[in-house]
Amino acid sequence: MTERQRSTALPPISGGSPRQVSWASDIRERYVRARWGGRGTGAADDATRAVLARLTSARWWIDNRDRIDAALAERNPLPAMTGGTEQARRAATRIRAELVGKRWGNAIPPGVLDALRRLTDAEWWVRNAVGDGRPQAIDRAVGAEVPEHDRRQMALPTYGPPKPAHTGRCEDQPAYAAAFAKALNAASRSGDSRSLQWDDGPRLPGASCCLSLGSTLGGREGKRRWLENRAAEIRRGRFRRPTIEQARAQARTELARFERNLDGWG
Known part of the structure; x- marks a missing residue:
């Protein structure tokens, strides 16, 4: 037996009559062989x-x-989500739970279980829950990560390549410029474009991809401007003027507190 085999060998079955121990050992051996083949539990996570x-x-x-x-x-629950904000991790956990409950319940196939244990990036789940906007976007995203046999069992719909909403780059579309300006204005005032009420006034026309990209980049630039302006205000308002680095650090702290309020964490 190799060192690898010794390190992954399972302890013997116990706690029953000789006949029960033999039966249980045979059940475990057949299960391990069916799931991982000749590599045994050395191939398991x-x-x-x-x-x-x-x-x-x-x-x-x-x-x-x-x-x-x-x-x-049931004995080995799925790992916690990582990355992103607390709000994103909660949303990703909910998306995963709904998918698992709908698709597999408590009988998650081994190949799917291995994939779900790898997929712990909260932003991946949130992003793919929308995907290309077509039905079962998250199902198809997870299906791309599981073995072929499990993917066939999921009976996923197939679509042709998505049709672009427009020709050319989003940055060249009028919708992008309008969304960028609106998010920039909101984030410059408050530090976060999520405080923007998009329902105030007429809804911006244009493809959703352009609106999303414009609002994201506009919000990012607006946040940068807010931090610089707030740092300048902090320096002007102090008897002992802090350094620019200290003022920026305080501005970032204030913005982080505001973002926590938007996330619902106070």
Whole structure:
């Protein structure tokens, strides 16, 4: 046995009669072989291998022999979301839970489970929940990450290549300039374009891609201007003038507090 095989070998089954131990050991061996082939648990991720190493009760394997994937999923929940804001992580967790509940419930196929454990970037989930705007966008995004067999089982719709909403770059479209200016104005005043009420006045016409890009970049530039203006105000209002770096740091702190309020965290 190699060092790798020794490090991934599972402890023996215990906690039953010799016949039960033999039966449970056979169930586990057949399950491991069916799921990972000749590589055994050496091909499993660390979290799954750790759970399997703790499951040495003969009764557990016998009782769950017809639902091992589901039983393992219950003992090895999906990892927490990472990256992005707290609001984005909460949204991503909700999107994932809804997809899993709709598609698989507690019986997540092994290949899908492996993919879900890799996909912990909150912004990936939020972005792909919208995707190309067509039905089942998040389903198709996850489907692209799972093995072919699991993808076929998902019975995903197929579409041709998306048709562009316009010719040329978004930056050259009138909608982009209008959205950029509106977001720039809002973020320059308050520090964050999310405070902008887009329903005030007529809705901006144009393709959604241009509006989204314009508002994102306009908000980014407006935030930069707000920070510079606020830092200048801080320096003017102090008897002992702070350095520009200190003033900028205070401005960033104030903006972070405002963004937390927008995120609902006070």
